[in-house]
Amino acid sequence: MKLADNKATLSFSNGSPSVDLPVYQGSIGPDVVDIRKLYAQTGMFTYDPGFLSTAACQSAITYIDGDKGELLYRGYPIEQLATQCDYLDTCYLLLNGELPNTSQREDFHKLVINHTMVHEQMQMFLRGFRRDAHPMAVLTGLVGAMSAFYHDSTDVHNAQHREIAAIRLIAKMPTLVAMAHKYGAGQPYMYPQNNLSYAGNFLRMMFGTPCEEYKVSPVLERAMDRIFILHADHEQNASTSTVRLCGSSGTNPFAAIAAGVACLWGPAHGGANEAALNMLEQIQHDGGVAKVGEFVAKVKDKNSGVKLMGFGHRVYKNYDPRAKLMQQTCNEVLDELGLHNDPLFALAKALEKIALEDDYFVSRKLYPNVDFYSGIVQRAIGIPVKLFTGVFALARTVGWIAQLNEMIGDPEYKIGRPRQLFTGAVRRDVQPIAKR
Numbered sequence: 223m224k225l226a227d228n229k230a231t232l233s234f235s236n237g238s239p240s241v242d243l244p245v246y247q248g249s250i251g252p253d254v255v256d257i258r259k260l261y262a263q264t265g266m267f268t269y270d271p272g273f274l275s276t277a278a279c280q281s282a283i284t285y286i287d288g289d290k291g292e293l294l295y296r297g298y299p300i301e302q303l304a305t306q307c308d309y310l311d312t313c314y315l316l317l318n319g320e321l322p323n324t325s326q327r328e329d330f331h332k333l334v335i336n337h338t339m340v341h342e343q344m345q346m347f348l349r350g351f352r353r354d355a356h357p358m359a360v361l362t363g364l365v366g367a368m369s370a371f372y373h374d375s376t377d378v379h380n381a382q383h384r385e386i387a388a389i390r391l392i393a394k395m396p397t398l399v400a401m402a403h404k405y406g407a408g409q410p411y412m413y414p415q416n417n418l419s420y421a422g423n424f425l426r427m428m429f430g431t432p433c434e435e436y437k438v439s440p441v442l443e444r445a446m447d448r449i450f451i452l453h454a455d456h457e458q459n460a461s462t463s464t465v466r467l468c469g470s471s472g473t474n475p476f477a478a479i480a481a482g483v484a485c486l487w488g489p490a491h492g493g494a495n496e497a498a499l500n501m502l503e504q505i506q507h508d509g510g511v512a513k514v515g516e517f518v519a520k521v522k523d524k525n526s527g528v529k530l531m532g533f534g535h536r537v538y539k540n541y542d543p544r545a546k547l548m549q550q551t552c553n554e555v556l557d558e559l560g561l562h563n564d565p566l567f568a569l570a571k572a573l574e575k576i577a578l579e580d581d582y583f584v585s586r587k588l589y590p591n592v593d594f595y596s597g598i599v600q601r602a603i604g605i606p607v608k609l610f611t612g613v614f615a616l617a618r619t620v621g622w623i624a625q626l627n628e629m630i631g632d633p634e635y636k637i638g639r640p641r642q643l644f645t646g647a648v649r650r651d652v653q654p655i656a657k658r
């Protein structure tokens with residue numbers, strides 16, 4: 223970042239001395255006002271719950287232009303990566319800053335594929351969960367538990383440890399997600415096969431059984447890989463900010479990523495894909511497209527507390543580019559599976575059309591986000607609804623790691639410790655119980 227040829231002057235109407243604050247600019251996107259010295263100079267904090275106007279860090283990984291609906295991973299548009307690269311290429315790009323050449327690509331793919339097995343005792347760990355536990359509860363536990371198995375890669379300040387922890391996490395997440403699924407289904411685990419692609423391996427571990435050969439469908443394999451690419455990183459979203467804050471204490475990478483999994487679970491964030499599909503199924507159950515108008519009316523009624531899940535975004539005030547690509551993937555998969563008149567897909571498109579013509583949504587710049595169509599395509603692939611967010615966590619692991627490593631490598635980084643505006647009781651003395 224570099225000093226902008228601009229500066230901010232903060233003045234106070236109560237006669238307190240004004241303060242000059244430096245303004246920095248990045249390569250693209252909004253400039254920032256550096257307030258790091260504000261408290262020392264004025265005895266005041268800034269106030270920004272939800273961080274609507276706060277840049278918590280500088281980063282070179284992912285850029286989003288919410289007004290244009292643009293998403294770049296290390297400068298490459300998501301539309302090009304999703305159609306010209308695969309997920310492991312995207313992982314290499316997010317971690318290293320450049321797309322791999324042929325030999326780098328081969329080495330990286332081989333490295334990841336050869337780390338897909340998990341410690342055999344992970345199976346004992348899984349046995350402690352109820353069979354009907356939510357897969358995200360299981361995954362939060364399994365990812366955190368990795369720090370109990372891989373003691374040789376827990377020092378986040380050791381570059382070699384960070385590198386092997388990154389490979390282990392990227393390689394083992396599909397295995398752990400599939401194990402959580404098989405455990406809930408009461409089926410035997412499928413061990414990874416090193417001769418399969420990353421996405422093909424995941425599909426086989428999810429849907430294969432020891433009883434017969436599992437044939438990977440190239441269309442589903444491509445769709446799965448694209449879903450992974452679309453979810454790989456997304457700037458300083460809630461779960462990435464959680465990973466950064468957690469990692470800023472110097473805890474190990476597995477613990478920091480487990481914190482990201484836990485945050486992603488929320489329905490306002492990664493849990494929205496599960497919630498969006500449940501919403502579509504409920505409308506379908508209540509009468510389908512004929513009931514969309516009634517549902518939208520409920521969403522517009524503030525007292526209902528009902529939101530249109532899969533719509534709206536803190537940053538995108540235009541169509542989420544990932545939602546467009548997800549809709550295309552939906553079309554391809556549903557056509558391939560002969561489900562092109564899937565009622566839920568038709569319902570989603572009808573709901574989107576009505577919402578995008580309704581002033582409530584238009585005036586609030588509410589558009590479909592990545593979660594609106596992802597549930598439909600995952601359901602068509604056969605992924606259980608409760609596992610949708612687990613797939614999101616699988617794909618986002620590389621983004622979390624890249625952001626964590628960027629922070630650790632940033633000489634400016636400190637342990638994150640926000641302050642507050644205190645509105646509670648001022649100092650008072652404890653009274654004897656008889657006087658309370």
Ligand code: SDX
Nearest residue numbers: 456459490491492494529530531532533534535536586591
């Ligand atoms: C992800 O940050 C990221 O990058 C996240 C993510 C990633 O890749 O990491 O992109 C993934 O989390 C996508 C978002 C998934 N969540 C959902 O689809 C849940 C539904 N969406 C909303 O909960 C909401 O839109 C948020 C949480 C996504 C954004 O909320 P904001 O930015 O805090 O906006 P807001 O709640 O202040 O909404 C502004 C207005 C409000 O109305 P008014 O008070 O102005 O009258 O829009 C309304 C909101 O009530 N609104 C919605 C709505 N989303 C916002 N009304 C109905 N349905 C919705 N979905």
